[in-house]
Amino acid sequence: MTNTVRWALVGTGFISRQIAPDFERTENSRIVAVGSRSTENASSFAGELGIERHYSDFTNLLADPEIDAVYLGTPTAVHSEQVMQGIKAGKHVLVEKPLAATHSEALKVAAAAARRAVFVMEGMWMKSSPVYKALLGDIRNGAVGEVRSVRDSFGLPPLPRRTAPTGSSLQDRGIYSLTLCHDVFGPPIRIIAGGVIGEDRLDAEVHATLEYDGGRFAHVAASRGLR
């Protein structure tokens, strides 16, 4: 008999909207609160999805003893800071990818989680996908012999939008390709990368070669769109 985890959803954007109904489809999770910097967004999201409580202050949300775990669907830039706050409050944390903006931030998060003995995970949902698991299972079972190369890329057609594309193509999209490469090959011995830097100084496009022992390699690419 598993206990039901009482979740707070933080952030009321696209991804929270996508994930909320999926929480409800599981047998062992329940959303009990929602948080947003804007009271209006928090309350309308809660009303719309029938969530009991809403918070416009993250500290107050974390102080709620009836919350076991927080899901962070907030902008990448605040991920690691909010994760750290969650850990300090003794909450378990599921944070949207990327977990942090840099490797050193991620290390800090991991150390803090270990100290407080709380569960922290990046929401790399691809790894839980049944198809993805079947892929890794087939590879392990030798369905394609020894894996020699991987190629994968993540770009999406431009959507009608008010603003120019933002964010790091590598952290928002390339992270999927790199996760796949790591699952198949482990860490690379060498990386060669090129790309396009956008006006915001972030990587708008990236392509990279990851090299492994024995001449194995991966070609990966990611793009957020150029305009």
Next chain:
Amino acid sequence: MKWGIVGTGKISRSVVADLGSVRADVVLVHSRVMKNAERFAEEFGVGRFTDSYEEVLASKVDIIYIATPFATHYELTRQAILAGKHVLVEKPMATCAEEVEELFRLAEMHNVFLMEGMWMKFNPAFRLLLREVVAGRIGEPRSLRSSFCMPMPEEGSRWNLHGSPGALLDQGIYPVTLAHCLFGAPNSVYAVGRLRGDGLDLAEHFTLEFDAGRFATGSSSMIDLGEASAAVSGTTGWIVLPAMFWATTSLEIHAGTWERIMHNPERVDIEREGYGYVPMLREVAKALDAGWREHPVHTAEHTLAVFRTLDEIRRQLVAADGQQR
């Protein structure tokens, strides 16, 4: 036009069969081994056969098709040009850019037609790909990925440096040619590969970079199997050339609506003519008829540009190999 065939391997069998479809007159076949020449002549109804290349050069043939081991292409082509023959020579035309340059220089001097048999560029599905890209079907083209990795049969001239320098010129020439067709010559090249002890390249992968961040990733291998399709991505969609991309008869056009792009691409199928060489052979016949000295689809300049890139890939492979030893 009277054709002479030099080399009686698998590729010559396909090409001679396809020459029948364009009503070319194959009058002479050559092999270093008389028995092979005789057997080929008998099977395809070729009137004359020989094991003497001098005899081919001295004959009345107008054009010589050369499909011998790669490492012999340059010398046989050179001699044919000097004898005043038009030449269609299998890919790779030679083993380096310098040789290619020399062959085209001689062809111009002797006023003969010269072309490398880069049949992929004449393939109707390939022509359609280029038309769709130029027409903006996928927005601005941004990247290409393609690979030709296929373990080669253990016998044959491919494993001997006297026959072939390796996988790059045999297989890698296709992804590199495709990249050139889309983006021109690269600004920079990054390549890694594996050389056998004697220098024959077994496998390589490479990234070619072009203006404005456009790029092509590719690979070739004669020891590994690899996914054999190619894809051209643009700002608003992408087009897949299904396996085997170098001879594909279809395109999958991921463009237009989200549904079309992500889930249900438009698929175009074009029936193959003969073994797939007919479109190229038809164009060669047309070029000869018109008195052209090169074909606009695969000119001296195009051929040379591809070889310069191949040379650079090869140079990086050899340099890295030298450091490891």
